Amino acid sequence: MIIKKIAIGLVIAYAGIVILFESLLGYYQPQNDGTITITTTNAAGVQADRVLSRITVGDRLYVAANHWPRAWYRQTLDNPDVTVTIDGKRSDFKAVAVGDEEHANVNSSSPLPLSFRFLTGFPPRYFLRLDPR
Numbered sequence: 001m002i003i004k005k006i007a008i009g010l011v012i013a014y015a016g017i018v019i020l021f022e023s024l025l026g027y028y029q030p031q032n033d034g035t036i037t038i039t040t041t042n043a044a045g046v047q048a049d050r051v052l053s054r055i056t057v058g059d060r061l062y063v064a065a066n067h068w069p070r071a072w073y074r075q076t077l078d079n080p081d082v083t084v085t086i087d088g089k090r091s092d093f094k095a096v097a098v099g100d101e102e103h104a105n106v107n108s109s110s111p112l113p114l115s116f117r118f119l120t121g122f123p124p125r126y127f128l129r130l131d132p133r
Helices: 002-028 071-078 100-109 114-119
Strands: 035-041 047-053 055-057 060-065 081-086 089-097 126-132
Touching: 002 114, 035 071, 047 060, 047 071, 055 100, 071 089, 071 126, 100 126
Parallel strands: none
Antiparallel strands: 035 047, 035 081, 055 060, 060 126, 081 089, 089 126
């Protein structure tokens, strides 16, 4: 019985760590040379900005949904016309969900460290290619 209680306590503690990490990351949205800001539009026409890591493979630009909170990703699938700010310059892009082969290529080109995956609760990873308009 004590082992079961310990296991449940560990699962609850881990879930708390993931929720805290994801909440802080979403709130602060840290920016650096490797990030971009994507502006998405929801079904009601309301725009929202999200800071994302920039992934470049060859001459193509990608972003990834690496976290459990991913409203921006769903909004982008529904309305793939997005505005992206890179190094202070805003440009229009069309976001394209990638297929299996392209996904594997991008994922292997930009692997996530195990520590990051642990802190985010091992969510599935989805990629969008950003094609200039």
